[in-house]
Amino acid sequence: MRLDPAAVAAELRTRGLDGWLLCDFRGQNGTAVGALALEGRTLTRRWFYWLPAAGEPTLIAHAIERGSFPALPGRVRVYASHESLALALEGTLTGARRVAMEYSPLGAIPTLSRVDAGTVERVRALGAEVVSSGDLVQHFLCRFAPQQIASHVRAVRALDEAKDAAFAWVAARLRAGEPVLETDVQQFLLDRFRERGMTTDHPPIVAAGAHSANPHYSPERASANPHYSPERASADPHYAPGQGAPTRVAEGDVLLIDLWCKEDDPRAVWGDITWMGFCGASVPERVVEVFSAVAAARDLGLETGRRERAGGRRREGWQGDRAVRDFLASRGLGEGFLHRTGHSIGDAKMHGDGANLDDFETHDTRELVPGLAFSIEPGVYLDDFGVRSEIDVVLDTDGPRVFSPVQSHVIPLLA
Numbered sequence: 001m002r003l004d005p006a007a008v009a010a011e012l013r014t015r016g017l018d019g020w021l022l023c024d025f026r027g028q029n030g031t032a033v034g035a036l037a038l039e040g041r042t043l044t045r046r047w048f049y050w051l052p053a054a055g056e057p058t059l060i061a062h063a064i065e066r067g068s069f070p071a072l073p074g075r076v077r078v079y080a081s082h083e084s085l086a087l088a089l090e091g092t093l094t095g096a097r098r099v100a101m102e103y104s105p106l107g108a109i110p111t112l113s114r115v116d117a118g119t120v121e122r123v124r125a126l127g128a129e130v131v132s133s134g135d136l137v138q139h140f141l142c143r144f145a146p147q148q149i150a151s152h153v154r155a156v157r158a159l160d161e162a163k164d165a166a167f168a169w170v171a172a173r174l175r176a177g178e179p180v181l182e183t184d185v186q187q188f189l190l191d192r193f194r195e196r197g198m199t200t201d202h203p204p205i206v207a208a209g210a211h212s213a214n215p216h217y218s219p220e221r222a223s224a225n226p227h228y229s230p231e232r233a234s235a236d237p238h239y240a241p242g243q244g245a246p247t248r249v250a251e252g253d254v255l256l257i258d259l260w261c262k263e264d265d266p267r268a269v270w271g272d273i274t275w276m277g278f279c280g281a282s283v284p285e286r287v288v289e290v291f292s293a294v295a296a297a298r299d300l301g302l303e304t305g306r307r308e309r310a311g312g313r314r315r316e317g318w319q320g321d322r323a324v325r326d327f328l329a330s331r332g333l334g335e336g337f338l339h340r341t342g343h344s345i346g347d348a349k350m351h352g353d354g355a356n357l358d359d360f361e362t363h364d365t366r367e368l369v370p371g372l373a374f375s376i377e378p379g380v381y382l383d384d385f386g387v388r389s390e391i392d393v394v395l396d397t398d399g400p401r402v403f404s405p406v407q408s409h410v411i412p413l414l415a
Helices: 005-014 030-035 063-068 082-092 117-125 134-141 146-175 182-195 209-213 230-235 285-310 317-330
Strands: 019-024 047-052 058-062 075-079 098-101 129-132 205-208 254-263 271-278 373-376 379-381 386-388 391-396 399-401
Touching: 005 019, 005 047, 005 134, 019 030, 030 134, 047 082, 058 063, 058 082, 063 075, 075 082, 082 117, 098 117, 117 129, 146 182, 146 254, 146 271, 146 391, 182 205, 182 254, 205 209, 209 254, 209 386, 254 386, 271 386, 271 391, 285 317, 285 373, 285 379, 285 386, 285 391, 285 399
Parallel strands: 019 098, 058 075, 098 129
Antiparallel strands: 019 047, 047 058, 205 254, 254 271, 373 391, 379 386, 391 399
């Protein structure tokens, strides 16, 4: 269990809440599963765990699954029928007026909306007001201890070394006239992760040429295209039968590499960076122009956070995104910026449950507080190429910190 009931109770009282009701059915609420460290356990019935502002916690579990739970603080109510579940829930929540759950009004922030509407209705029917647990989730589950931040530092260093090695490897093959596919670069990076004892949940994005204009391009999925032939793709830089076939990385291509990894430890924190290269001796003026704007927007996002922190002002997730987005719009590139500026970084998941830098896909009003980590990764995606630059930020009490190198220019691989 990752929660201290006494600390939760104190925070609930500070916020004027009667309790925090964690619940799940078959893994739908990953926040609750992670909070109680229930990953990997066979739980197929509804369960609830009540953390009150006063009194002892209560687990409500199905009779056939009581033994599937670890030892949790507090009492246990066992149910079997739907009638007994209703009675157990009613008895547990008696007197509760304001109850926090993984709920977001109007579904405004999907990462907080993990409890189904019917369960929210059930709690409301007992006379309680349901409020979002977002601030509690962020306070107790998304802030990192010093040893976790140290693991993040090791992860971003491993990423930086892997990225440098990959760019050098691509350059060597291009100079030698040897074919190299996007999937080859992807495998090269995965091998570097293994050498460093790192793990990942998905292969890196390696996108050459026009593929870089697709923010979530996946060469390994493209290689599953039934019309795809690695032999033909290797021989012909422009071979692309059907949508998204991985191609040979060729001279004249923009090359985007987005890579992420972490140590093989449940509490280790992810690193996630994106760098840009160009397969030539000099970078075209248009690519330089777009990257310069993206890099300036990235730096503005970081500097905005520094200024707000130094001024002692509350900083919310949407504000950083708005500053970055308005800047790119002022450069005539706003329509090419298709996603939020940054996402929360977690330990169990690379995209964490904390505040995102987002005033586009959502309007994230959660406060950015010390201990959180998030990416800053503006991107511009045009018809023939795309550019993204990504750094990771850890919020310290003194302000934002970045533990990896920050790209200042597109790397000409054949210079």
